[in-house]
């Protein structure tokens with residue numbers, strides 16, 4: 001098969017995503033008051049409603065509807081005042097009542113938008129020809145470094161309920177094929193679930209990955225879900241079709257299932273783009289089908305030919321009255337929305353002078369952002385950018401640091417008392433303990449001499465001893481200063497501050 005870059009030169013990939021998110025932070029299920037958790041023994045959080053017993057009546061969860069309205073507002077959706085629940089019929093053991101309660105043509109949230117910032121290697125995936133399409137529909141403005149911002153439209157976010165969890169025993173990779181038994185856990189049945197559907201505005205696997213990442217950050221920040229792709233509380237299906245560049249008609253799409261990581265999403269789309277190109281270039285046709293991503297074999301395989309929407313016999317649920325959301329209800333949801341990642345990133349750049357990539361990394365995860373802000377509390381002004389530097393470059397290697405320890409390390413770095421390499425050693429020592437970085441530095445005698453008066457004699461001694469290197473420096477070999485700093489460090493038995501040695505050497509050498 002051809003490589004992605006080659007394929008995308010000839011073909012345009014048209015990608016849309018459907019993202020299911022369980023509202024894991026709610027206490028109870030969508031239409032009954034069963035506990036909303038999957039951690040208990042199987043089939044213990046169940047009742048006549050979520051088991052679909054005849055005559056049981058559903059009662060909608062107010063907090064779940066507030067959560068979906070928050071999700072809609074945070075993704076620039078229009079909140080629909082009037083909507084209703086529908087029954088989507090199917091027969092499968094994971095839903096005992098034989099229909100899923102979901103929404104019809106009008107969802108609580110319609111027509112939103114998320115802006116994606118695409119940079120680095122990912123930006124190169126979108127071929128340059130897109131910029132010169134000329135008709136203004138596909139053109140995206142690029143920065144000098146190739147990065148760009150692309151708006152991704154959201155068609156809708158609707159409210160529904162999750163099905164029971166099925167475990168297939170004995171089959172390969174937990175699939176039903178070749179399984180000897182299938183087990184059902186109805187604890188998950190009736191879990192509040194929101195489904196977000198994008199317009200087919202994504203053009204590269206990297207854009208799809210970034211969209212999911214941004215959505216995850218947004219929903220986590222809202223506090224409506226733990227958004228775990230690994231545990232399945234956030235699940236993503238991708239639709240993909242190809243068309244020759246310049247063509248406006250959409251090709252036949254396939255749907256990708258079983259995507260449980262950002263990497264799988266990227267790799268499955270990349271594979272599918274290349275597979276479809278190969279079929280089309282050999283004169284074959286693409287069938288509308290659902291395909292399953294096999295990470296271990298790095299390929300997609302056919303799961304089933306897609307059923308049409310009519311098969312579900314969708315109609316309004318007679319047990320649930322239509323909704324009319326009031327302005328007060330919507331305002332209450334709006335007031336609950338905390339500062340979102342983009343706004344936080346911009347504030348970090350503005351207030352702390354951070355670089356965009358660092359600010360985005362710190363602002364993306366609400367836990368990281370809170371930790372960062374706690375680390376800043378009481379930090380000396382000159383240590384603020386160092387706190388960010390430690391958080392971005394060092395802290396991710398350690399899982400049990402306290403904000404005060406990060407603040408302590410940053411202060412030591414900011415006053416040049418230790419080097420960056422030593423900071424790593426100190427963090428390793430304090431990780432998971434309540435030790436204070438300052439005492440660790442003192443106990444280990446790591447504190448750097450930052451008094452120029454004490455270091456000058458060492459610099460003079462080294463310069464006198466290394467006449468050859470000094471001559472090389474004067475002849476234009478500026479790199480030799482690294483060797484001289486090394487000699488100074490050695491002469492000071494590692495206690496001198498390398499930055500200061502550098503500065504003193506530069507002064508002496510007349511740089």
Ligand SMILES: [Zn+2]
Pocket residue numbers: 029032033034045046047048049050051190
């Ligand atoms: Zn129940």
